[in-house]
Amino acid sequence: MVRNQLGHVGKFVLWHGQIFQKPENWKMYYKETIRQMYDIGIGSLTIVFLISVFIGAVTAIQFTYQLEGTFIPGYYIGYIVRDMAVIETAATITCLVLAGKIGSNMAAEIGGMRQKEHIDAMEIMGVNTSAYLVMPKIIAGVIIIPVLVSVSVLVNIGGAYIATVPFGISTEAEFVQGIRSFFIPNNVNIMYVKAFVFAYILTSVSCYQGYFVRGGSIELGAASTRAVVYSDILILVFDYIIALVLT
Amino acid sequence: MIKIEGIYKSFEDLEVLKGIDFVFEPGKTNLIIGRSGAGKTVLLKILVGLFKPTKGAVLFGDTNFLNLDKKDVREIRMQMGMLFQGNALFDSMTIEENIRFPLDMFTNQTLAEKRKKVNYCLERVALEGINNKYPSEISGGMQKRVGIARAIVLEPKYLFCDEPNSGLDPKTAIKIDELIHDITVDNNITTVINTHDMNSVMEIGENICLLENGRLAWQGNKNEVLDSQNEILEKFIFASPFLQRLKSMALSKAK
Numbered sequence: 001m002v003r004n005q006l007g008h009v010g011k012f013v014l015w016h017g018q019i020f021q022k023p024e025n026w027k028m029y030y031k032e033t034i035r036q037m038y039d040i041g042i043g044s045l046t047i048v049f050l051i052s053v054f055i056g057a058v059t060a061i062q063f064t065y066q067l068e069g070t071f072i073p074g075y076y077i078g079y080i081v082r083d084m085a086v087i088e089t090a091a092t093i094t095c096l097v098l099a100g101k102i103g104s105n106m107a108a109e110i111g112g113m114r115q116k117e118h119i120d121a122m123e124i125m126g127v128n129t130s131a132y133l134v135m136p137k138i139i140a141g142v143i144i145i146p147v148l149v150s151v152s153v154l155v156n157i158g159g160a161y162i163a164t165v166p167f168g169i170s171t172e173a174e175f176v177q178g179i180r181s182f183f184i185p186n187n188v189n190i191m192y193v194k195a196f197v198f199a200y201i202l203t204s205v206s207c208y209q210g211y212f213v214r215g216g217s218i219e220l221g222a223a224s225t226r227a228v229v230y231s232d233i234l235i236l237v238f239d240y241i242i243a244l245v246l247t
Numbered sequence: 248m249i250k251i252e253g254i255y256k257s258f259e260d261l262e263v264l265k266g267i268d269f270v271f272e273p274g275k276t277n278l279i280i281g282r283s284g285a286g287k288t289v290l291l292k293i294l295v296g297l298f299k300p301t302k303g304a305v306l307f308g309d310t311n312f313l314n315l316d317k318k319d320v321r322e323i324r325m326q327m328g329m330l331f332q333g334n335a336l337f338d339s340m341t342i343e344e345n346i347r348f349p350l351d352m353f354t355n356q357t358l359a360e361k362r363k364k365v366n367y368c369l370e371r372v373a374l375e376g377i378n379n380k381y382p383s384e385i386s387g388g389m390q391k392r393v394g395i396a397r398a399i400v401l402e403p404k405y406l407f408c409d410e411p412n413s414g415l416d417p418k419t420a421i422k423i424d425e426l427i428h429d430i431t432v433d434n435n436i437t438t439v440i441n442t443h444d445m446n447s448v449m450e451i452g453e454n455i456c457l458l459e460n461g462r463l464a465w466q467g468n469k470n471e472v473l474d475s476q477n478e479i480l481e482k483f484i485f486a487s488p489f490l491q492r493l494k495s496m497a498l499s500k501a502k
Contacts, residue, residue, distance in 0.1 A: 025352050121335035124295050125401075126324035128317075224277050 012024035012208050017203075029136055040102055042084035043232025044148060052095055052152040055089050056081055059101035064169050069144070076161065077170050078178020085156035086187045092239050095198035099231035100147065107227035108139055110210030111220045119211075120153045134207040138200060145199035146192055153191070190246045197238050202231040249294065249405065249437055250271050254303035256289055258459075264300070265461040273337040273404075273437045274426050277449040280442060281458035282483060284401045288409065290458065291441045294406055295329060296320060307405070325353060328398030330427075334390045336382040336397070342369075342377035346397045353401065368396035372426060388419035392426065399430060406431065406438040412447060420444060424451050445484060448472065457483065473497065 016225035023029040063080050110133055113119050122129045157179060164170040170178075213223040256264040261284045271277040271294075279287045292298040294305060296312060305312040307323055315323065328425060334347050343365050350361045369375055372392035379425065382390055398406060405417040408427060413418035428451045431438040440447065452469035457480055464479040472484060473494065485491045 028352055115331055116338070117331050117335040118337055120297055121329065121331060123297065124324055124329045124407075125326055125352065126311070126321040126327075127352055 012204075015130060015208065015211075016204075018128065019134045021128055021131050023131060023135075024127060029132065032132070032136040033140050035143045036136050040098075040116065040140055041144040041147065044098055044101060045151070046096055047097060047101060048148050048152050049059075051093060051157055052085075052090070052155035053162070055093060055161035056085065056156035056161075057088070057163035059084050059156070060160035060163045060169075064164065069230040073174075074170050075174040075178035077164055077182065078157075079176040079181045080178075080180050081160035082153075083159055083182075083187065085153045086191050088239075090152040090156060091149045091191050091194035092235065093196060094149050095145065095195070095202060095235050096232055098148070099202040099206070099235060100228050102141070103202045103231045104224045105228045106203065107208040107210035107213075107224045108220060110207055111213035112210075112222050114211065114213050115216070115220060130211065134204070134211065137207055138203045141203035142196055145202075146195035149195040152193070186246075190242065193246060194239065194242055197242065198235045201234045201238060205231045205234060248308065249439070250306040251290075251294070252304040253304070254290065254293060254305070255301045256286070256293060256298065257301050259341075263461050264293075267303075267456075267458070267461075267463050269456045269463060269466065270454075271314070271437055271439050272454050273431060274435045275438070275453040276431050277437070277439045277454040278442055278448060278452045279439065279456050279458065280448055280483070282443070282466075285458040286461045287443075287458055291407060291409055291439065292438060293413075295327060296324065307347035325401060326404040328401065328406045330391065330394045330398050330406070330408040330411055332413055334382070334394045336390060336393060338382050341379050341381055342374075342385070345393060346400050349397070349401045364400060365396075368400050371392075371399070371430070372396045388415050388423065389417075391415065391423050395423075395426060395430070399434070402434065404436060406436045408438065408440040408442075410442060410444075411440060412442065412444045417446065418447060421450065422497065426496045427451070445490070448484065459483075474476050 058082050119129045165172050209223040209227040254267040281287050293300050346365045424447050456463040457478045465477045485494050
């Protein structure tokens, strides 16, 4: 089993040599990248908005609960929510959710094309299918997912504001003071490094699972599940590594 | 011309092809026939480069397809067109987009030029005016014809057809055979058809290769089929009692 998994790692790494090759037609690749950016970006905005607003709100409520009976000033709510979002939740939670939404979709789309002989048809036309089907998805992912993560940070903070200020848990002045306190610009860099790495992981791993699928609909379903599970595991592993290296 | 020399292919312990030599001639409809499991599809996939043989050579003209690097393989592939058994039409694209796809990918023609070419190909397969339909909105026979239109849009030198008649009624199957034959002759294409349709064998079998258990069991053309004494060919072609009766009737008439 270990040998089999290592074989997949080797195949995955070598496959990158085929993905990043000169396109047959730049215009076609550009069009496909824009389509993918739209699908990933606009298609995921609602789910990112929803999870972010609730994570922000819950973080604020939980922190307020922990503050009860302590001498920690109230403006810390804004500060903690901001740093939680920037350092951890925006990038990690967003990408874990996107692995489920986009990752399974990519694996199913490419796997379906493999099963319906679309990939063979393109290969025979002379198309480098690894490049045409995968490269635009990876490029679109690494461009648009950091944008979604940025949106997530803002919505996280917005969620925390809605959960605290209108209900008198914190005043607006305190909340804004918290948001503006102890800001470390490097945390934003770490957030973008995470967003970039996680985007690469979830798009490439999912495409790999779809591209090399064999068998029928049961195998396609399994590949789709593996795309999500492996992406999530790798995101968490790299979350730890990035935290270790960059903080 | 495509020439194959000593083609062997194994999948783990199972030897599917056992040393096949054959010449697929230009301007003719070359048929690969044989029972299910004889190795027809494997041979076709070796010809188009989807499978690599264990041993042997595939020559397109004088070039051994198997010794080429990826760039040169792609160049030869751009001279190929293929009709798949399941059509392999891109279901999220319209018919026009399907046929235009190779042009979009490999040419710098303007949209108007590409449309003209698409319309010509649709006209060639007698399907004018369905440009904006999706593959799911047309019949199986029409999908086959769209597959042919897509396969010929780049004016290939080689056309490969995997079971072009499967799932079609006899009348439509004959139309598809005639269409493939006409295109082959008009454009002087080397066409290779993988089939077990007897009608195709008798109508368009200009150069036939019969496979049996991974070996070349017989070669010839449609005119030689009836007179052949090859036992394997006889068992394959005249498998049903009805066809056996027809053969004996034809032979007695000839006498």
